[in-house]
Amino acid sequence: MYKIVKREEMAEGTVVLNEIEAPSIAKKAKPGQFVILKANEEGERIPLTMADTDPEKGTITIIYMVVGKSTALFKTLKVGEGYQDVIGPLGQATHLDKVGTVVCVGGGTGVAVLYPITRGLKKMGNHVISIIGARTKSLLILEDKMKEASDEFYVCTDDGSYGHKGFVTEVLKNILDKTKVALAVGIGPVPMMKFVSKITKDYDVKTIVSLNPIMIDGTGMCGGCRVSVGGKTKFACVEGPEFDGHAVDYDELMKRLQAYREEEENCRLKFEASKKAA
Numbered sequence: 001m002y003k004i005v006k007r008e009e010m011a012e013g014t015v016v017l018n019e020i021e022a023p024s025i026a027k028k029a030k031p032g033q034f035v036i037l038k039a040n041e042e043g044e045r046i047p048l049t050m051a052d053t054d055p056e057k058g059t060i061t062i063i064y065m066v067v068g069k070s071t072a073l074f075k076t077l078k079v080g081e082g083y084q085d086v087i088g089p090l091g092q093a094t095h096l097d098k099v100g101t102v103v104c105v106g107g108g109t110g111v112a113v114l115y116p117i118t119r120g121l122k123k124m125g126n127h128v129i130s131i132i133g134a135r136t137k138s139l140l141i142l143e144d145k146m147k148e149a150s151d152e153f154y155v156c157t158d159d160g161s162y163g164h165k166g167f168v169t170e171v172l173k174n175i176l177d178k179t180k181v182a183l184a185v186g187i188g189p190v191p192m193m194k195f196v197s198k199i200t201k202d203y204d205v206k207t208i209v210s211l212n213p214i215m216i217d218g219t220g221m222c223g224g225c226r227v228s229v230g231g232k233t234k235f236a237c238v239e240g241p242e243f244d245g246h247a248v249d250y251d252e253l254m255k256r257l258q259a260y261r262e263e264e265e266n267c268r269l270k271f272e273a274s275k276k277a278a
Helices: 023-028 069-076 110-123 143-148 168-178 190-202 250-257 261-277
Strands: 002-010 015-021 034-038 046-049 052-054 059-065 085-090 101-107 127-134 152-157 183-187 206-210 226-229 232-235 242-244
Touching: 002 059, 015 069, 023 052, 023 059, 023 085, 034 059, 046 059, 046 069, 052 110, 059 069, 069 261, 101 110, 101 168, 101 190, 110 127, 110 143, 110 183, 127 143, 127 168, 143 152, 152 168, 168 190, 183 190, 190 206, 190 250, 226 242, 226 250
Parallel strands: 101 127, 101 183, 127 152, 183 206
Antiparallel strands: 002 015, 015 059, 034 046, 034 085, 052 059, 206 242, 226 232
């Protein structure tokens, strides 16, 4: 069992942080990589990019949003309990280098994935400008950590309850109008990554995005995680999860992510109803 040593509910309880004992993974994991978790023998395999690692403590940190049955099951796990399986580190690590000024843009739970990359880019000596956003202030996560990892920091909320009223793309465009940027990293909902990449392409700024397609085995065997990048099929689990943001077919990715949305919602509702009845 991979024991949970810390648990925190975030973003109005819809997002949960777990720090998990996984010493072998913690020693090897790098920013951008992910793990696959399974709660119990009958559980579904869920891929989640690590939000942090602590090799000395032997722990990894994941942050997930409750969407379907499996993440609803994850949410029931308490400190001292744990996951039956945690497999990783998987995927390609982020290539961190000193390039100059970088802009890191995160939305929703994508901020959890963005944080170790932002921190890593700053440690390399880059000037890091970060922009994070959410629908409303209460849904923002990791604000303090992202601010600490940045030289310049901006917050956006759709409803204007905190920071800039509007989308992260508006602040991004303002920065690109005034600043020479060598690299942009965008991680969040697919529409956000699509429009971040569209803007940076206009300014000829290299852009990296982290994709979250449907995934089963995590080894490139099933093909479930296939995405189209530059007109070619790529397997996100072994060739990603990060790709050139200017080459991704975002419309295809959004369609694939919607394929089982109705079944996912129904399973979650049935699971939650069974827990209330128990």
